[in-house]
Amino acid sequence: MVQNVKQIAENRFRETFGRYYEDFNVGDIYEHRPGRTITETDNTWFTLLTMNTHPMHFDKEYAKASEFGKVIVCSPLTVALMVGMSVTDVSQKAVANLGWTDIRMTHPLFVGDTLIAESEVLEKRESKSRPGAGIVTCRSDGYNQDGKLVCTFNRTMLIARRGHSVEDKVNY
Numbered sequence: 001m002v003q004n005v006k007q008i009a010e011n012r013f014r015e016t017f018g019r020y021y022e023d024f025n026v027g028d029i030y031e032h033r034p035g036r037t038i039t040e041t042d043n044t045w046f047t048l049l050t051m052n053t054h055p056m057h058f059d060k061e062y063a064k065a066s067e068f069g070k071v072i073v074c075s076p077l078t079v080a081l082m083v084g085m086s087v088t089d090v091s092q093k094a095v096a097n098l099g100w101t102d103i104r105m106t107h108p109l110f111v112g113d114t115l116i117a118e119s120e121v122l123e124k125r126e127s128k129s130r131p132g133a134g135i136v137t138c139r140s141d142g143y144n145q146d147g148k149l150v151c152t153f154n155r156t157m158l159i160a161r162r163g164h165s166v167e168d169k170v171n172y
Helices: 040-049 060-064 075-091
Strands: 003-009 012-017 029-037 094-105 114-126 133-143 149-160
Touching: 029 075, 040 075, 075 094, 075 114, 075 133, 075 149, 094 133, 114 149
Parallel strands: none
Antiparallel strands: 003 012, 029 114, 094 149, 114 133, 133 149
8 A cells, every 4th residue: 555645834744645657667566455354244235236136146045056155255346345455556546447357257255255456567658648647557466365366357547647636636
């Protein structure tokens, strides 16, 4: 998690989070902490909130008959948690998310598992249409408590350059 402090007046400081476009280096890997232990409530609420009616995510009796033998965590919840975990490292100063690609669920995640994530900077380039921003692509990998890869995806973001973020404009 990137945490910085900026001086806003004599003897007064404000915490700030995230990276500007200039702070990204291809090949850098950010380990996101803390991890998140998934509860039954998390999984059930997310599944029902998103109108996912597949009983593998909330019906224990149904799930017992599956190859997993128990309820599995709803895949979009896994992706959403990984995105959330990565915000302070990769997108706190984003202008916009431009897309996600190559999303793969490589191993089931279960209620009670702890998810941790990391992101690697794959590429960066200056924006041709927005001089105050650049484009950064990261691969995020999520692991369970046993170190098994459960999810991976690439995410591309438009990231503000130093002096051009919303935070800079409103003195946040």
